[in-house]
Amino acid sequence: MLRSPATDTQITHGRRLWLYVLVGLIVVFLVVPSLLVIPLSFSNSRLLAFPPPGWSLRWYEAFFCSLEWRSATVTSFTAAFLTMILATAIGTLAAYSLRVSESRIFQAAFIVFLLPMMIPAILIAIGVFLLYAQMGLNNTLLGIVLAHTVMAIPFVVITVAAGLRSYDMNQEMVARSLGASRPWAFLTITLPQIKISMISAALLAFITSLDEVVIALFIAGGDNMTLTKRMFNALRDEIDPTIAAISSILLLLSAILLATSQFMQKGSGRGR
Numbered sequence: 001m002l003r004s005p006a007t008d009t010q011i012t013h014g015r016r017l018w019l020y021v022l023v024g025l026i027v028v029f030l031v032v033p034s035l036l037v038i039p040l041s042f043s044n045s046r047l048l049a050f051p052p053p054g055w056s057l058r059w060y061e062a063f064f065c066s067l068e069w070r071s072a073t074v075t076s077f078t079a080a081f082l083t084m085i086l087a088t089a090i091g092t093l094a095a096y097s098l099r100v101s102e103s104r105i106f107q108a109a110f111i112v113f114l115l116p117m118m119i120p121a122i123l124i125a126i127g128v129f130l131l132y133a134q135m136g137l138n139n140t141l142l143g144i145v146l147a148h149t150v151m152a153i154p155f156v157v158i159t160v161a162a163g164l165r166s167y168d169m170n171q172e173m174v175a176r177s178l179g180a181s182r183p184w185a186f187l188t189i190t191l192p193q194i195k196i197s198m199i200s201a202a203l204l205a206f207i208t209s210l211d212e213v214v215i216a217l218f219i220a221g222g223d224n225m226t227l228t229k230r231m232f233n234a235l236r237d238e239i240d241p242t243i244a245a246i247s248s249i250l251l252l253l254s255a256i257l258l259a260t261s262q263f264m265q266k267g268s269g270r271g272r
Helices: 017-035 037-041 058-065 067-100 104-118 121-135 141-165 170-177 182-193 195-211 214-219 227-237 242-271
Strands: none
Touching: 017 037, 037 242, 058 067, 058 242, 067 104, 067 141, 067 195, 067 227, 104 141, 121 141, 121 214, 141 195, 141 214, 170 182, 182 195, 195 227, 195 242, 214 227, 227 242
């Protein structure tokens, strides 16, 4: 296997062995600290100690039996779902507009949609907080959804744009030449063929909202406190092992959604 070619340039896997080892070490360095939280969530101790002195489900029970934790969970999942819908719609239309436009101004707008990924989240959070203070949107579900949508749109634009690049726009042009309007041609011809990219983008938008914490620290509170902010507050006030249980659940959910997104994109690529 090490002597078999790894690419079309006949570079063997053996000559790339150092690269595989390096990537493996990087993955271990990034992933293992996150995985350590899973055994900690099954500890029977009130302290976060590794290895756990004993095993128990008490912290999962504490999470599901707590009204405060359940309320924050409902808020986070509601915000994530609404963000997914809004960001997917806006991001898909933006990616489509950039794909069909030949103007350099519209092409430069692609960078604008990526700005939330480039600007530090803390700066966005401060700006959103000051703006919401004038509009009365702090500590509201609408404010959380709008802010999370801004953070999620870049992922949608990138994912849908990748799907549109492999799509033959001549099919839509044929439909329009037969009398279909651009919106109807998009809905009936283009949209069904990029649906895998859209679903993948929607999953990424959902994860982005569910895992976001920096902006939530500024604008979420009261009855609309998100799960991530409540976790941060609990970690600041006391070391509550319930956080390990919640982190394990979120880690598993994020892994499942990301794996589903990657699987759907690869399946779509093989289909083409």
